[in-house]
Amino acid sequence: MKKERYTISVFTEDIVGMLNRVTIIFTRRKINIDSIAASESEIANIHRYTLVISEAEDMVKKVVLQLEKQVEVVKAVYHKDSEVVYQEIALYKVPTEVLLSGGEAEKIVRAHHARVLSVEPAFTVIEKTGHKEETQALFNQLEPYGMLEFVRSGRVAITKPMKTLKSIVEELEKVQY
Amino acid sequence: MDTIEVKDTMPKQGLMTGSQAVVQSIIAEGVNLMFGYPGGAIMPVYDALYDVEQELTHVLARHEQGAVHAAQGYARATGKVGVCIATSGPGATNLITGIADAQIDSTPLVCITGQVASHLLGTDAFQETDVVGISMPVTKWNFQVTRAEEIPMAIAKAFYIARSGKPGPVLVDITKDAQFEEVDFNYVPFTGMRSYRPKPKLDLDSVKAAANLINSAKRPFILFGQGIILSKAEKEFKSFIEKTGIPSAWTILGLSALESDHYLNVGMLGMHGNYAPNKLTNECDVLIAIGMRFDDRITGDLSRYAKQAKVVHIEIDPSEVSKNVHANIPVIADAKEALLELSKIVDEKTHPDWLQKFRDLEMEEYELVIGNELYPSTEKLTMGEVINEINIQSDHNNIIVTDVGQHQMMSCRYFKFQQTKSMITSGGLGTMGFCLPAAIGAKMGQPNKQVIAVIGDGGFQMTLQELGTMFQYGVDVKIVVLNNEFLGMVRQWQEMFFEKRYASTTMVNPDFQRIVSGYGIATKKVVKREELADAIKEMLNHKGAYFLEAIVGKENNVFPMVPTGASVSEIRLK
Numbered sequence: 001m002k003k004e005r006y007t008i009s010v011f012t013e014d015i016v017g018m019l020n021r022v023t024i025i026f027t028r029r030k031i032n033i034d035s036i037a038a039s040e041s042e043i044a045n046i047h048r049y050t051l052v053i054s055e056a057e058d059m060v061k062k063v064v065l066q067l068e069k070q071v072e073v074v075k076a077v078y079h080k081d082s083e084v085v086y087q088e089i090a091l092y093k094v095p096t097e098v099l100l101s102g103g104e105a106e107k108i109v110r111a112h113h114a115r116v117l118s119v120e121p122a123f124t125v126i127e128k129t130g131h132k133e134e135t136q137a138l139f140n141q142l143e144p145y146g147m148l149e150f151v152r153s154g155r156v157a158i159t160k161p162m163k164t165l166k167s168i169v170e171e172l173e174k175v176q177y
Numbered sequence: 178m179d180t181i182e183v184k185d186t187m188p189k190q191g192l193m194t195g196s197q198a199v200v201q202s203i204i205a206e207g208v209n210l211m212f213g214y215p216g217g218a219i220m221p222v223y224d225a226l227y228d229v230e231q232e233l234t235h236v237l238a239r240h241e242q243g244a245v246h247a248a249q250g251y252a253r254a255t256g257k258v259g260v261c262i263a264t265s266g267p268g269a270t271n272l273i274t275g276i277a278d279a280q281i282d283s284t285p286l287v288c289i290t291g292q293v294a295s296h297l298l299g300t301d302a303f304q305e306t307d308v309v310g311i312s313m314p315v316t317k318w319n320f321q322v323t324r325a326e327e328i329p330m331a332i333a334k335a336f337y338i339a340r341s342g343k344p345g346p347v348l349v350d351i352t353k354d355a356q357f358e359e360v361d362f363n364y365v366p367f368t369g370m371r372s373y374r375p376k377p378k379l380d381l382d383s384v385k386a387a388a389n390l391i392n393s394a395k396r397p398f399i400l401f402g403q404g405i406i407l408s409k410a411e412k413e414f415k416s417f418i419e420k421t422g423i424p425s426a427w428t429i430l431g432l433s434a435l436e437s438d439h440y441l442n443v444g445m446l447g448m449h450g451n452y453a454p455n456k457l458t459n460e461c462d463v464l465i466a467i468g469m470r471f472d473d474r475i476t477g478d479l480s481r482y483a484k485q486a487k488v489v490h491i492e493i494d495p496s497e498v499s500k501n502v503h504a505n506i507p508v509i510a511d512a513k514e515a516l517l518e519l520s521k522i523v524d525e526k527t528h529p530d531w532l533q534k535f536r537d538l539e540m541e542e543y544e545l546v547i548g549n550e551l552y553p554s555t556e557k558l559t560m561g562e563v564i565n566e567i568n569i570q571s572d573h574n575n576i577i578v579t580d581v582g583q584h585q586m587m588s589c590r591y592f593k594f595q596q597t598k599s600m601i602t603s604g605g606l607g608t609m610g611f612c613l614p615a616a617i618g619a620k621m622g623q624p625n626k627q628v629i630a631v632i633g634d635g636g637f638q639m640t641l642q643e644l645g646t647m648f649q650y651g652v653d654v655k656i657v658v659l660n661n662e663f664l665g666m667v668r669q670w671q672e673m674f675f676e677k678r679y680a681s682t683t684m685v686n687p688d689f690q691r692i693v694s695g696y697g698i699a700t701k702k703v704v705k706r707e708e709l710a711d712a713i714k715e716m717l718n719h720k721g722a723y724f725l726e727a728i729v730g731k732e733n734n735v736f737p738m739v740p741t742g743a744s745v746s747e748i749r750l751k
């Protein structure tokens with residue numbers, strides 16, 4: 001089966017060690033995690049992890065079931081890029097002088113609709129949000145001018161087709177044992 | 178849901194130390210026997226155990242691995258949760274093999290470890306190990322307690338998670354300061370959490386779809402595993418197969434879920450399983466898997482496994498369905514619930530011609546393998562004939578526990594089972610050293626059963642320190658060491674696949690008789706065929722522990738065999 005990019009969203013109880021429990025499922029199968037982001041969800045005490053991996057769907061399915069098997073995982077789902085609205089943020093630190101001259105570098109920043117966050121005598125920090133391809137494109141263009149530092153966040157994604165987390169949690173809470 | 182047995186001795190309430198709360202929580206869960214080994218970080222709990230010896234017996238093992246395997250043996254013999262306890266650092270790491278074994282074989286265990294004081298966590302303090310981190314991949318759940326007030330809830334949750342759904346091991350790590358701290362104790366059993374729903378709701382549509390497929394099948398075949406035992410579905414399973422007349426084969430963890438000599442029991446699956454069930458896996462038209470997980474030792478080459486068949490998979494754990502073998506009809510359910518519903522709507526049938534095929538192949542296996550193993554013409558004893566003699570002489574109110582290797586496969590193949598839970602073996606992990614301590618735990622859990630531990634000369638030496646535990650507590654286990662002076666199973670592979678290059682598999686063994694006698698245990702060694710029956714008689718009639726060493730052929734092999742990478746239909750008889 002063909003490898004494709006998938007976004008896996010894991011909703012968990014908010015406890016110490018959860019990130020470890022989530023990642024070992026991937027480590028066991030020697031799956032590289034391209035990016036990971038952790039945050040709260042819309043429901044108190046439920047955290048969400050957003051992971052991006054490149055794998056065959058068959059494998060992704062198995063991994064998601066093994067994630068969901070973890071006692072403190074409330075729900076785990078996976079989506080193709082077309083099924084999520086997603087974004088990443090990248091920060092670029094470049095020498096201020098290359099922007100001052102009003103030359104190419106400034107045009108590049110404008111053309112990419114990037115924002116200047118902070119200007120110091122020695123360096124300037126630029127921010128761009130977008131898909132990886134977009135933040136990477138800006139990186140590639142700015143790099144020749146001297147890249148002092150670069151960082152990109154993990155993907156955060158909102159799923160298009162999913163039931164609301166609230167309804168899932170409500171269903172789970174209704175089940176009696 | 179599993180019910181919690183209420184004991185006559187109610188747990189105490191009110192102000193107490195964290196360590197007393199640990200002990201009272203365990204008592205509240207109906208536990209009266211646990212295994213362990215003390216040390217600095219768990220001493221307060223041991224001190225609390227001292228006061229409750231009447232209600233809660235603690236069995237001192239000789240190594241933490243012994244303690245955890247004993248807890249496993251206890252759990253598998255009784256169906257209850259096994260409990261073991263150890264100190265931090267090396268005590269905790271010594272538990273890991275048993276925990277991993279319990280995880281892969283779905284054995285309910287609660288392991289409690291002491292931990293350094295909370296202010297020292299993460300500092301490489303004396304005997305500090307991150308046991309929560311280490312055990313995370315091999316536990317169903319684990320938790321670190323740093324405050325006494327967390328103890329009752331953590332232990333209640335631990336028992337609930339260990340025994341519910343697909344059972345498994347859990348670990349609760351308790352810092353020493355939490356053991357000393359005071360807590361107002363009031364035990365409330367745990368009843369559930371939103372993120373963990375252990376029993377899937379039975380989907381009747383999937384049951385109907387399964388029934389339709391089964392009803393239309395010409396050559397249906399059932400594979401059953403430990404799920405039958407874990408869901409206590411032995412009776413329901415038997416009625417189901419008797420109604421549908423479907424030939425049924427067990428996995429090694431499914432052993433004893435049905436009588437060996439049931440007319441529909443066609444034997445064992447897997448690498449060293451029987452000829453017929455392996456071969457005919459690739460001839461059935463509908464494969465019905467119940468409470469099993471298609472381990473690679475069962476399937477051989479997946480790309481040539483039952484490709485002609487439609488597959489029904491009845492399984493409680495959704496992550497096991499279509500993991501290795503695609504299920505056309507998944508029934509995600511507790512085996513008992515599913516079988517009850519399924520039995521109502523399947524047609525009453527027999528499949529005499531199809532069943533006969535199994536019997537015909539069984540004859541072939543008998544002629545080429547079984548006959549020679551049970552009634553050998555060789556000078557040296559075979560493992561099979563020792564086992565067969567035990568079969569003949571025992572009243573079957575027994576539990577067989579095995580170690581790992583050739584003797585294990587021989588035990589799985591040749592022991593006859595009549596009662597459920599009468600076979601305990603390390604299946605998924607294949608842990609040498611499992612047997613002796615597991616047999617001790619099994620005997621302590623089922624004191625009225627004859628417990629027979631069948632061990633190789635290699636594996637015996639991995640945990641023979643537990644003879645000390647047997648001695649101290651007077652545990653009546655009958656030990657049978659099948660001594661081939663080899664790490665036999667590895668030697669067999671070297672013979673077959675490494676041109677007989679016996680790298681580090683010969684064993685120069687000590688005088689086992691003298692070692693075991695040192696522990697005050699009666700011993701005997703048999704070499705000659707003529708002595709075998711009497712020796713086994715003496716062992717079975719002996720009051721108390723007994724050690725029988727049988728010197729068997731050194732280079733005998735276990736057959737049939739599905740070589741690694743081969744298809745089940747390529748199973749070899751020699």
Ligand SMILES: Cc1ncc(C[n+]2csc(CCOP(=O)(O)OP(=O)(O)O)c2C)c(N)n1
Nearest residue numbers: 582583584607609633634635636664665666
């Ligand atoms: C802890 C552990 N180490 C290594 C192995 C690999 N192994 C599997 S069977 C076997 C040989 C067992 O020898 P013995 O106990 O004498 O039993 P036999 O096969 O001779 O009956 C070995 C080394 C294992 N299963 N477990």
Ligand SMILES: [Mg+2]
Nearest residue numbers: 633634663665
């Ligand atoms: Mg041996």
